[in-house]
Amino acid sequence: MKNATGQSLDQQLAELPRDVMPRRNLWPNIRDRIQVAPRRSRPVLMAACIATAAACLGSIFTWAALRKVAAPDGLPAIAATAAFTEPGDPKYIKARDSLQHTFRERLALLEPGTRAKIEASLGVIQQAHENIRQALLGDPSSPVLEELWQSTWHDEIDLYDRVVEATQPSVRT
Numbered sequence: 001m002k003n004a005t006g007q008s009l010d011q012q013l014a015e016l017p018r019d020v021m022p023r024r025n026l027w028p029n030i031r032d033r034i035q036v037a038p039r040r041s042r043p044v045l046m047a048a049c050i051a052t053a054a055a056c057l058g059s060i061f062t063w064a065a066l067r068k069v070a071a072p073d074g075l076p077a078i079a080a081t082a083a084f085t086e087p088g089d090p091k092y093i094k095a096r097d098s099l100q101h102t103f104r105e106r107l108a109l110l111e112p113g114t115r116a117k118i119e120a121s122l123g124v125i126q127q128a129h130e131n132i133r134q135a136l137l138g139d140p141s142s143p144v145l146e147e148l149w150q151s152t153w154h155d156e157i158d159l160y161d162r163v164v165e166a167t168q169p170s171v172r173t
Contacts, residue, residue: 096157103160106167118163125155 007015107115129152136145 099157099160099164102164106164109167110163118159122156122159125152125159128152129156 132145132149136149
C-alpha cells in the first residue's frame with residue numbers, strides 16, 4: 001500500500017527514528033499519579049470492632065450453654081416406647097409387597113454378577129436400616145437418626161424401583 005509520497009508503509013516505518021526523547025521529563029507526573037496515599041489506620045475503631053464481635057460470640061455461646069430446650073412432658077414417654085418398626089398401613093404393606101415381588105422376579109432375569117452386586121447393595125441398605133433402628137432405641141429423640149432411618153426405607157424402595165425399571169420389557173409398536 002502506498003501513500004501520496006509513493007512510499008510503502010514499511011519504507012515510512014524504516015525512516016522513523018528509533019528513539020524519541022520527550023520534550024520534558026514526564027516521570028514526576030507519572031510517579032505522582034501512581035503513588036497511592038497511605039491508608040490511615042484507625043486502631044481504636046479496629047479494636048472496638050473486634051471487642052464487639054468477641055462480646056457477641058461470647059453472648060451466643062453463653063446463651064446456647066444456658067438455655068434449656070423444653071419438650072412436652074409426654075414426648076419422652078412416647079419416644080421411649082416407640083418400637084421403630086415398619087409402617088403398619090395396609091396400603092403401604094400391600095404396595096411394598098407387590099414391588100418386592102416384582103423386584104425378585106426381575107432380579108432373577110439379570111446376570112449372576114449383576115444380581116450379586118444388587119443383592120449386596122440391598123444387604124448394605126437393610127443392615128444400615130437395622131443399625132440405625134438400634135441406635136434409635138438408645139436415643140429415641142434424635143431427629144438425625146430418625147431422618148436417616150426413614151432415608152434407608154426410601155433407599156430400599158428406590159433400589160427396587162430401579163431394578164424393576166431397568167428390566168422393564170420395551171414396548172414395541
